[in-house]
Amino acid sequence: MEFASYLAGERWSDHPSCTHPLLAGLARLVNDHISDDARPGLAELVPSVIGLTGDDPRLDARIALRCATTALPVVAHDRQLAMAVSILSAEHVLAQVEGRPAGLEARSRAAFEQVPDAAHWAQTFGRGLRISARGFRRYAAPNTVQLAVRGIAQACVPDPDPLLRDLLAGAIADCRALLHGDPAEETSVDPVRWAEACRLTRGRQSA
Structure with a gap:
């Protein structure tokens, strides 16, 4: 995130104001x-996080939901239960904020279909469970993000690196779609600052 702070013209920091705190944490x-070996490839995503910030509570819910739906099918059993509950909680917050009936989006349904036992347990456990948008933002969302990333990194999969990169890319796209309406929109970056940032971080200049 130091890379992002420099490209945005801020002071060198891993907590830049140009990016939503939960997205930066992810x-x-x-x-x-x-x-x-895979870390240099993340540099290509850095410009995309610039400007993705705001007070909309749906941002926290979207980031947490992306993390939970990505992690649920691959993490260990004990973490699957937590991810399943996180999916239901995030969906509840989104429905609450948007003033619509609660329900599962396509990604959530697909994740639950891959782990039906965890889904059944979460739906039973979470019956009648309610969480406020403020409480979700403060406690549940950060915990979901941490558990998801650590769970994916430790999962029994051939290579967790693509999952981790796709998770971050997906969360960025979700935030951009919510804030700007276009998940594929690219952020323009001053090529001089990009080259200088790459030099400072010894990163790649290919993005």
């Missing part, structure tokens, strides 16, 4: 848990 966790 980026730091992915950076810390991805392999050394």
Whole structure:
């Protein structure tokens, strides 16, 4: 995130104001848990996080939901239960904030279909469970992000690196779609600052 702060013209910091705190936290966790060989590839995503911030509580719910739906099918059993509950909680918050009936989106349904036992347990456990948008933002969302990234990194899969990168890319796209309506929109970056940031971090200049 230091890279993002520099490109945005802020002081050098891993907590830049140009990026939503939970999204920045996710980026730091992915950076810390991805392999050394795969880490340079994350630099290509850095410009995309610039400007993705705001007070909309749906941002926290979207980021947490992306993390939980990505992690649920691959993490260990004890973490699957937590991820399943997180999916239901995030869906509840989104429905609450948007003033619509609660329900599962396609990604959530697909994740639950891959782990039906965890889904059944969560739906039984969470029956009647209610969480406020404020409480979700403060406690549940950060915990979901941490558990998801650590769970994916430790999962019994051939290579967790693509999952971690896709998780971050997906969360960025979700935030951009919510804030700007276009998940594929790219952020323009001053090429001089990009080159200088790459030099300072010894990163790649290919993005």
